Amino acid sequence: MLIDLRKCIGCNTCAVVCKSENDVPLGVWRSWVKRVEKGKYPHSKEYFLPIVCNNCENPICVTVCPVNASIKRPDGIVYIDPHRCIGCRYCMAACPYGVRYINPIKKIAEKCYWCFHRVDAGLKPACVLACLAGAIMFGDLNNPKSDISKALAKNAIQVIKPEIGTEPHTFYIGLDIEAVEAIKIEEEK
Amino acid sequence: MSKRKMSRRKFMKTGLVWVTGTAAGFSTIQSGTDYKKITAVSRTSLKPLRAIPTTCEQCPAGCGVIAYLDGERLVQILGNPNHPNNHGSICAKGLAGINLVNDPERLLFPMKRLGSRGDGQWKRITWDEVYSTLEKRINEMLQKNRTSEFVVDFGYEDPLLDRFTAALGLTHIIDRPTLKNLNHDTAFTSMIGSPSLIEDIGRSRTILNFGANPYANHDHFLGLAQRLVLAQVEKGARLVTFDVRMSETAAKSDTWYPIKAGTDSIVALAMAKVIVEKGLADNSFLNQKTNFSLSKLKDHLSRFTLKAAEKESNIKAADIEHLAVEFATLKPSIAIIGGGISDQKNGFQNVRSIALLNWLIGNLEKEGGLFFPRLPGKNQQTANPLYKLRPKQRKNFKELEESSTRINTYFAYLSNPAYSNPDCESTKTFLKDEKKVPFLVVMDTHFTETAMVADMVLPAATYLEGWGLCCAPPLDMFPILNLRQPVVSLLSTAEVLRSPAFEVGKLLEPSFQPKGEAKEVGNFCLELSRRIGGKTVKALPFKDTKDYVSKVFSSIPNLKKQKDFNNLKSDGFWVDTSLKKYNQSSTSSIPPIQAQKVEIYSNKLKQNNHSPLPEYQSIAKHEKKKGDEFILTTFKSNLSARGTANSKWTQEILHENRLWINKDVANRLGIKNGNRVRISSPVGSLTVRVLVTNRIHPNSVALAEGFGHTAVGNIAKAKRFKSYDRDTNLLWWDKKGNGVNPNEIIERKIDPIGGGPCLKDTVVRIEKI
Numbered sequence: 001m002l003i004d005l006r007k008c009i010g011c012n013t014c015a016v017v018c019k020s021e022n023d024v025p026l027g028v029w030r031s032w033v034k035r036v037e038k039g040k041y042p043h044s045k046e047y048f049l050p051i052v053c054n055n056c057e058n059p060i061c062v063t064v065c066p067v068n069a070s071i072k073r074p075d076g077i078v079y080i081d082p083h084r085c086i087g088c089r090y091c092m093a094a095c096p097y098g099v100r101y102i103n104p105i106k107k108i109a110e111k112c113y114w115c116f117h118r119v120d121a122g123l124k125p126a127c128v129l130a131c132l133a134g135a136i137m138f139g140d141l142n143n144p145k146s147d148i149s150k151a152l153a154k155n156a157i158q159v160i161k162p163e164i165g166t167e168p169h170t171f172y173i174g175l176d177i178e179a180v181e182a183i184k185i186e187e188e189k
Numbered sequence: 190m191s192k193r194k195m196s197r198r199k200f201m202k203t204g205l206v207w208v209t210g211t212a213a214g215f216s217t218i219q220s221g222t223d224y225k226k227i228t229a230v231s232r233t234s235l236k237p238l239r240a241i242p243t244t245c246e247q248c249p250a251g252c253g254v255i256a257y258l259d260g261e262r263l264v265q266i267l268g269n270p271n272h273p274n275n276h277g278s279i280c281a282k283g284l285a286g287i288n289l290v291n292d293p294e295r296l297l298f299p300m301k302r303l304g305s306r307g308d309g310q311w312k313r314i315t316w317d318e319v320y321s322t323l324e325k326r327i328n329e330m331l332q333k334n335r336t337s338e339f340v341v342d343f344g345y346e347d348p349l350l351d352r353f354t355a356a357l358g359l360t361h362i363i364d365r366p367t368l369k370n371l372n373h374d375t376a377f378t379s380m381i382g383s384p385s386l387i388e389d390i391g392r393s394r395t396i397l398n399f400g401a402n403p404y405a406n407h408d409h410f411l412g413l414a415q416r417l418v419l420a421q422v423e424k425g426a427r428l429v430t431f432d433v434r435m436s437e438t439a440a441k442s443d444t445w446y447p448i449k450a451g452t453d454s455i456v457a458l459a460m461a462k463v464i465v466e467k468g469l470a471d472n473s474f475l476n477q478k479t480n481f482s483l484s485k486l487k488d489h490l491s492r493f494t495l496k497a498a499e500k501e502s503n504i505k506a507a508d509i510e511h512l513a514v515e516f517a518t519l520k521p522s523i524a525i526i527g528g529g530i531s532d533q534k535n536g537f538q539n540v541r542s543i544a545l546l547n548w549l550i551g552n553l554e555k556e557g558g559l560f561f562p563r564l565p566g567k568n569q570q571t572a573n574p575l576y577k578l579r580p581k582q583r584k585n586f587k588e589l590e591e592s593s594t595r596i597n598t599y600f601a602y603l604s605n606p607a608y609s610n611p612d613c614e615s616t617k618t619f620l621k622d623e624k625k626v627p628f629l630v631v632m633d634t635h636f637t638e639t640a641m642v643a644d645m646v647l648p649a650a651t652y653l654e655g656w657g658l659c660c661a662p663p664l665d666m667f668p669i670l671n672l673r674q675p676v677v678s679l680l681s682t683a684e685v686l687r688s689p690a691f692e693v694g695k696l697l698e699p700s701f702q703p704k705g706e707a708k709e710v711g712n713f714c715l716e717l718s719r720r721i722g723g724k725t726v727k728a729l730p731f732k733d734t735k736d737y738v739s740k741v742f743s744s745i746p747n748l749k750k751q752k753d754f755n756n757l758k759s760d761g762f763w764v765d766t767s768l769k770k771y772n773q774s775s776t777s778s779i780p781p782i783q784a785q786k787v788e789i790y791s792n793k794l795k796q797n798n799h800s801p802l803p804e805y806q807s808i809a810k811h812e813k814k815k816g817d818e819f820i821l822t823t824f825k826s827n828l829s830a831r832g833t834a835n836s837k838w839t840q841e842i843l844h845e846n847r848l849w850i851n852k853d854v855a856n857r858l859g860i861k862n863g864n865r866v867r868i869s870s871p872v873g874s875l876t877v878r879v880l881v882t883n884r885i886h887p888n889s890v891a892l893a894e895g896f897g898h899t900a901v902g903n904i905a906k907a908k909r910f911k912s913y914d915r916d917t918n919l920l921w922w923d924k925k926g927n928g929v930n931p932n933e934i935i936e937r938k939i940d941p942i943g944g945g946p947c948l949k950d951t952v953v954r955i956e957k958i
Contacts, residue, residue, distance in 0.1 A: 006421075006422045007422050009414060009437055009438075010404075010440070011404070011405070011414075011827050012828060012842050013278075013281045013284070016284045016285065017265075017281075019838050021232065022232060023232065025915065026920055027841075027919050027921045037882060037884065041447070041851060041883040041885075042446075042447050044435060044884050046435055046437075046884060120235075121235070126265075126267070129267055129268070129270075129278075130267060130268065130278060130279050130284070131278060132279070133278075133415055133418040134415070134419075
């Protein structure tokens with residue numbers, strides 16, 4: 001998945017469409033938009049940063065799961081088997097991005113899995129379709145002819161917290177380093 | 190029999206605006222290869238979902254959407270990938286339509302007041318009782334020839350309601366969608382005879398944005414934002430925003446100029462002076478298509494020097510100058526206008542001044558400029574509720590309140606004056622007074638603040654539960670007709686029982702209402718007219734709203750040639766390609782400018798002793814403002830709309846409005862982020878938490894609209910409760926509260942020329958508590 005932050009206008013459509021597509025209860029999110037303020041008046045600036053699961057190449061959550069409920073599919077999507085999960089929250093503690101939550105009804109861990117029920121049916125994830133500005137791109141990274149591969153080859157891309165070595169698969173164009181720092185500070189608090 | 194047929198046919202000719210046809214032409218847009226298939230799968234069963242195309246009515250942008258149904262239940266709304274305006278996208282408001290339909294707190298039955306007004310005691314009544322009560326009152330008014338005492342106040346236009354009011358000859362009509370933009374609309378009407386133009390923003394290179402926020406809130410929101418993003422990112426267009434606060438659009442602009450509130454027009458006029466003096470103006474356009482020559486304009490503009498503009502607006506003279514040169518040379522360029530500058534005491538002249546910038550570079554019917562709206566059918570002016578020239582008898586609430594005219598019945602449809610009027614407390618008092626308003630009927634989807642003081646409350650169907658045919662804004666200069674069709678039937682026992690969220694135990698709870706009786710306003714008007722009889726029933730010769738839609742459909746010759754009704758139902762929209770896209774010579778076919786010139790100099794204004802030319806008028810009360818006083822500006826986030834007040838998903842993201850205040854000012858006043866302050870104006874005061882930010886001009890404070898409901902529903906009031914929707918018990922922001930309603934402290938003033946409300950120029954005091 002590639003998120004072009006130059007196009008993101010912070011409209012929260014991706015956050016809401018995820019709620020309806022995946023039936024996410026109130027209080028928890030699989031996808032949301034961070035707003036970061038920067039600079040002094042009158043040269044201030046505001047950044048929008050949509051967050052979804054990175055579906056990492058080396059997912060720590062899969063490594064730590066004691067019951068093998070977190071699984072990395074061959075196509076790279078990391079998902080949680082709801083029948084295996086015991087809700088122990090190890091994965092939540094391990095995830096460097098804080099994208100997992102415990103479903104308050106089912107009491108099991110859940111997260112964004114790029115709408116694989118749609119992907120399997122040959123459709124795009126809900127947020128990709130809904131995005132007002134077309135800022136989110138989704139496709140097969142192994143296929144060099146796919147739109148996303150071309151876009152990745154053409155643009156300077158960033159990921160969040162590359163130093164951890166998880167190799168995230170959610171790429172950003174135009175990610176502001178200070179905006180990410182602000183998120184890190186917020187998380188540490 | 191034959192007589193009746195004749196009259197009906199005659200009526201169809203004159204009454205239905207689409208009857209007058211256009212030249213034959215065949216659609217090139219829809220036919221062919223780029224038709225995208227519409228599918229979605231259920232997350233649980235992995236079976237394909239039933240897809241029904243319809244039109245979103247959360248805002249006036251007219252996006253084509255697809256509603257996806259799992260069995261009978263509405264589970265998802267996504268954009269229609271084939272719709273030319275939104276190209277398959279949707280916004281958060283549109284998605285909140287799911288919440289609107291499935292809301293456990295919806296008003297589902299007609300109710301009658303018990304006890305005195307505002308007590309909150311209600312008795313359920315039948316629709317029959319509703320009709321007979323209203324019929325009696327209306328017949329009484331008709332007999333005494335006093336239909337002027339029947340006030341109709343609507344928040345969303347409905348063609349059948351329009352017909353009904355016209356047939357009764359009502360004169361007191363409060364048309365909220367029009368009143369909202371009145372300064373803007375009258376200013377444009379005074380110049381070009383059309384209240385609104387289409388901004389071809391996607392093809393512009395330089396965009397000057399004065400107080401508009403197309404990235405969050407615009408009448409053409411989604412389609413326009415999409416085009417602007419593409420212009421900015423893919424075509425490298427330059428966007429410059431003048432706004433008192435950093436709106437979403439300002440955040441994404443190349444440069445944001447924090448401007449002193451109410452001084453936009455002097456900046457625009459100073460820019461105009463630069464353009465004229467440097468010889469960058471489009472001379473041939475000014476001579477041929479406007480009524481004011483360049484030399485006369487030079488004289489008029491000589492007063493607006495860069496120095497004066499800098500002094501008034503706090504924007505550097507050098508910046509104004511280089512922006513003016515950029516605007517006039519890096520074409521196509523466009524200056525767009527938003528509510529931030531039109532909802533002021535000098536709003537009318539503000540709009541005219543900024544429109545002048547567009548006329549100086551000949552920006553009419555030009556690629557990347559301003560266009561007259563194209564509508565299906567020849568009769569361009571009346572075809573679209575969004576663009577029609579407004580009848581004169583429409584009044585605003587202030588006039589109604591101040592005039593001594595008697596009111597017999599006040600009917601509010603999807604309108605909530607007790608919340609949304611400026612100075613809403615006094616509106617509430619007015620509506621509550623039984624002497625002034627003897628009978629108040631409210632038709633809405635929820636128990637709104639106005640409904641709480643009403644005598645009778647009627648359940649309205651949501652836009653996803655009824656039929657409609659309306660024009661979408663033609664953003665690509667092709668007229669678009671949207672079909673709205675029911676995607677969920679009005680709630681019935683069987684459906685509630687079938688709903689997966691249903692719990693058997695709930696059947697025994699007295700509050701659980703298994704059956705709904707909501708009605709479309711069109712059907713309500715039709716039934717009422719049948720009861721009243723006489724000429725009213727002749728003016729509405731339809732069985733129901735579906736009958737109306739299919740009759741309008743068959744009266745559009747071009748459309749009938751290309752599609753049958755079932756075809757339209759499966760597409761959801763129709764594009765009339767018979768009008769050519771960019772054809773300057775064919776503008777004569779668009780009535781408002783038939784051989785007419787752009788009136789930079791308006792004789793009508795001169796006759797009424799107003800300045801006939803675009804002018805800067807400073808706002809007196811802003812100049813007298815003291816150190817601890819600020820100009821309150823309000824704004825709307827892209828999550829707030831009438832239909833999302835009780836929506837769990839949008840309220841979860843944004844449930845509280847904080848008062849934006851400049852960081853330096855806050856430091857001076859000793860206010861910290863999150864502190865509570867009292868904010869008071871001549872009409873009232875509020876206690877609100879503060880957001881200390883670098884993103885606002887030091888002279889202004891800002892407060893978002895659409896919060897602080899005292900009715901509508903528990904989600905709007907930020908209260909946790911149990912219902913058949915498990916989410917309502919998971920509401921987590923109940924301790925944070927639901928914010929404040931800025932309308933309580935906004936003065937009810939209007940621009941004396943434009944007649945529109947001054948929502949954004951109230952002077953307020955701030956005290957730390």
